[in-house]
Amino acid sequence: MDGANPDDAIVQVQSLTKRFGSFTAVDQVSFEVGRGEIFGYLGANGAGKTTTIRMLCGLLAPSDGSATVAGHDVGRHPRRVKRAIGYMSQKFSLYLDLTVEENLAFFSGAYGMHGPRRAERIAWALEHAGLQDRRAALTRSLPGGIRQRLALASALLHEPALVFLDEPTAGVDPASRRDFWRLIRRIVRGGTTVFVTTHHLDEAEYCDRVGLMVDGKLVALDTPPGLKATHVPGRVWAIEGATKAEVEYALKPARQAGQVHAVQVFGRQVHVRVTGPLADHDAFLAALRDAGLSHTRLEESQATLEDVFLELVGRGRNGEEAA
């Protein structure tokens, strides 16, 4: 499940490192992205996501290590890389004082397109973003969600095999975020590989594989179910009708046995992740009853990538303190 077939990898990264003075923003990162994958790159702000993307897009020269994108070495042939990929940066995507059509005309021209193909691709992008009727509208007047769709369409004008999206849904409302991800799945079905960074952990669930960056290091890389199985094992029980203190008291023996991994409050529920005997529904219920919690309701919940993230980031922080 881990690691795409190297022959089929569109991105190959080997010990990629970027140092700014004495600060190491990206530290010996290695991974591969397979063709047609949605590859999610997760991490807190400052974890090194954008720096990695900038190196892969040929915008920054690596300090060490190497990366091949669409068959081109990013350090030696940045311009070939740029021609082969699409890129939607975090801070900016479109010129707001230009109309929809002027933006598309500009980006297609910047990729050296001309003639009928250019016109055809602009028409495609307008349709893709649902903006056929608003081609003469100033981009400034469009809502954020539609602007992001247009930006994505303009990054795909030259039909790249791979597109890098750096925080594409930052500052976009939840409904538009869902629409945007629908669009991403659609372009992946068309054969394009998507490399996307995000700090919305719910969005990472849509990715085929997820890499997690902590302090410049890639600390985990797997499918979302794989990450959960590895880093947050066991079952999650959602308890209603008891306080966190009561639940912790009831589970004291199991905790001492190392079988209770997390106790968290979610609204009126207390979520407990357990391994060992208590993973069994009846055994868990019995443990609560034995502690006098007889009026509780119990149902199974799911571990989320947020649990994975907290688990891994917590570990990283502890290691830092020890050092």
Add this chain to the structure above:
Amino acid sequence: MSGGSRVNRIRAIAQKEVFHILRDPQILVFALGMPVALILLFGYAVSFDVEHIPLAVVDQDHSSESRALVAAFTAQDLFELVAERETAEAVEPLLRRNVARAALIIPQGYSRDVHRGETATAQLLLDGADNMSASIALGYANSIALAQSLGRARVQLGGFEMPVEARVRTLFNPRLESSVVLVPGLMVIVLVLVAVMLTALTVAREYERGSMEQLFATPVGRLEIILGKLAPYFALGLVQVLLVLVTGVVLFDVPVNGSLALLFLIASVFLLAMLMQGLVISVVTRNQMIASQVAAISTLLPAMLLSGFVFPVDNMPPVLQGIAHVLPAKYFVDGLRGVLLRGNGLDVVWLDLLAMGAFFAVMLVVATKRFQRRVA
């Protein structure tokens, strides 16, 4: 990469820049309105020609000789009679209140002295608070007095030839009108403002918006970005040259004695140098606010003070002269006046072209170096 797509990429950037300009009407108002406003202001209001100096007269002699002297002062447009008083004390308030800038006082006995062949004295009071007008008025007064003296001497001696006579003929601007000199000088101010300011702003804006990174992520090369972004401002600059020139010729009779092609060549080289300076400023500052301030200080001051537009460079302290000889503004004003007023050809102005070209080359190197070093 084929040359065709290179052209397409440059064209795409230039076209985008034109849209930016058209979307922001302030740019066009600034670029096209300001030259006309400046030329009207400098051409009409700011004049270094001193004429119609208001003159108060105290004629205590009341003779035909004294009236002849007053007439000599007011015959040309140099002095204009604004008041007549009986006593010297009475004219002082006129000078104080700026009603008169000069007062001619002819004492009783002036005609008697003239007829006796003795030195007849008349007194001229000047307002030194405006030293420029005063010194010019003094010059006028001296030459009028000299002419009067010679006239009388000739009468008394029964005609004679002048021992020495300097025949001054002013070439190229015979009436020494300042507007004729100023209008071409204005071109330097108009061009530096627009060329440096607007390019500094437009490139800094791309950095501020984060769009420079997006541009760098496309296959567009750095030189292509530079060419595409600067081309519209180059065209705008040439339109300004034409605008200032036409206004100058139509309203102020500025002569065009040299070749128009050469004039536009000089303007083009100067424009390129200024566009490059704007680019350097924006690539280094990457901030619109700072860029506009640096642009204003680094261009307007040299253009006004060190170009020879108002103050002759040769009279400056050596340090300032040194600076003036490095910056293109002086060479532009020199070359332009040479072509417009003196009808100079390439054989004279090539040095100006060379100096401006050298500045352009240095700026181009600095700009592309900085542009490359600091990616994203």
